[in-house]
Amino acid sequence: MRQNTPVRSHSPAAHNPIPPGTPPAPGSGSEGHYEQDLRAFQEWGFDYVKVDWCGGQDEGLDQETTYRAISQANKAATAVTGRRLVLSLCEWGSGRPWNWAPGVGDLWRTSTDIIYWGQTPSATAMLSNFDQGLHPTAQHTGYYNDPDVLMVGMRGSNATLDRTHMSLWAISGAPLLAGNDLTTMTRETAANLTNPEVIAVDQDPRGLQGVKVAEAAAGLQVYAKVLSGTGKRAVLLLNRTSAAKPITARWTDLGLTGAAASVRDVWKRASVGTHGGGYTATVPAGEAMLLTVSGTEAPGTAYQSTTGSFTVTAGTAGLKLADITYANGGTAPRSATLRVGGQYATTLALPPTGSPTAHRTVSVLLPLAKGGNTVTVSGGPDAISVQDLPGTGGAQAVGG
Structure with a gap:
């Protein structure tokens, strides 16, 4: 913000x-x-x-x-x-705003308050609001799901819970609204709230929400967020169990090839090396590890149209990453309606491109059925490029 x-x-x-x-x-x-x-x-x-x-x-x-x-x-x-x-x-999510709020507001709450007067921060409330805030097809082009304020630095919290909280909100691309007393916070709290690499993950210009891409065993979860650039991902390894466990992020689950990729620990702000196929780390009970990965983008399929209507073929049902190429010669963002068949529609904001012949792209996550899907965007964008994400074969896995 x-x-x-x-x-x-x-x-x-x-x-x-x-x-x-x-x-x-x-x-x-x-x-x-x-x-x-x-x-x-x-x-x-x-x-x-x-x-x-x-x-x-x-x-x-x-x-x-x-x-x-x-x-x-x-x-x-x-x-x-x-x-x-x-x-x-x-x-508070009572009217399912993720279905209609993009373009109505800039952000919308997806759940009840994360904490009430007299309560202390808890992992239970944090995870509940995180799970209720995962509506990835609604978050794009400057519109955001809002799981409520941060409890970071509130009385009764601790540094471990604070970092996990920041990591969850960052992979969600959630608004970062400090809920603590800024006049009395410690240097550690200030450092947690202002870690530049965590904020960069949260506020990545592509504006997408992370989604769950794997859960090899109950409570051992991998979330991935597509970042700006080619082959760039943020990855969250989340351990919801009561014991430290190894969790593996596989590159193919992130929409990348299995080729070697460089991995960085966001909180330590340090490289953890180059790894082929994936990366495994032991995550303490109830905690999360936030990483960035730079690898090789898996191939997608490009579709061209002069009318803004595309027939997109999906090998499997689930979420797909779509980059939409368009031109906007005006001076203000143009609203456009994106529709998938008769089941899903959302409002996009298409920023100015400088001239009617200059082009740029915006990204969305599309819910596609197996086989042919009619995707339309009002205003006639020139092209749409689609690739599988998340999970092996593009199988959708969202939420906790």
Whole structure:
């Protein structure tokens, strides 16, 4: 997220009934005057607004309809002020926002709060929110699943839990919102929050979410995130068991060939050598190891079209990595709808390319069925390149 304004405004979508049992009060909170409030926030110099669903359920409002109205109000306010607010949607995953929120908001909560007043940080809450935040087909082109704030450095946490927490959020490409008291944090906490290689994994420009690619035994999991460049991956080895265990990341599960690849320990900020076929490390109980891998990209299939409609053939059902080539000669990102058959659609943001004849690519993870799939992108991109990811043969394995 942008860092130039270290404050955020917080506005409920409707009346928040406090204490519980208070009757709904339509028209209170920001309800009924979204554009007025959002314009005020913009004029006051805010960069980021989080709109909670407090009270929305009591009034029987529909999440998607309400947040679309708030999104349009945000755009209308920006047309007046010239200042854009990052829009964070927070209905705790109750309306399955990963199905409709890309392009409505910039990020959306996928679960309940990770910690409540009076609680201490726990691995159970951390893993639960991590698992609930894995919706990789929704995360792309500047839109993000949000599993909630970081507990790093909160009272009751420890350095091991903090590093595991940062690693999970980084492989997810999740927003990194510090939840601790910044005025009293230790140097160790500050170092964990600001490790440049961890942040680079989290904020990689390709903007994709990591997905689970292997689980050789229960609780011994491998997650992979496609990074910018060719043959670049972030890899998380996660041990959910109660004993230290070896975990292997196989290059072919990452969408790479089995050729030798260089491996780097992100937290140690040091190379761990070059390895053929894969890499094995012993991970302590309840912890994670975050790596980056530089190897050889497995071949994909390129499809050309002048209409934006492609027939993509998949050897197996599952997630596929798709790079979409397009041109946008305008001065602002163009919204486009990507659709796979009649089952899946998402909104893409296609940034300017400089001219109508200049091209660039954006990346998405597509859920494809075995055999032929009709993939359409409004606005007529020129080409789409598709390769298997994740898992051997492209078999999808998402979540915990």
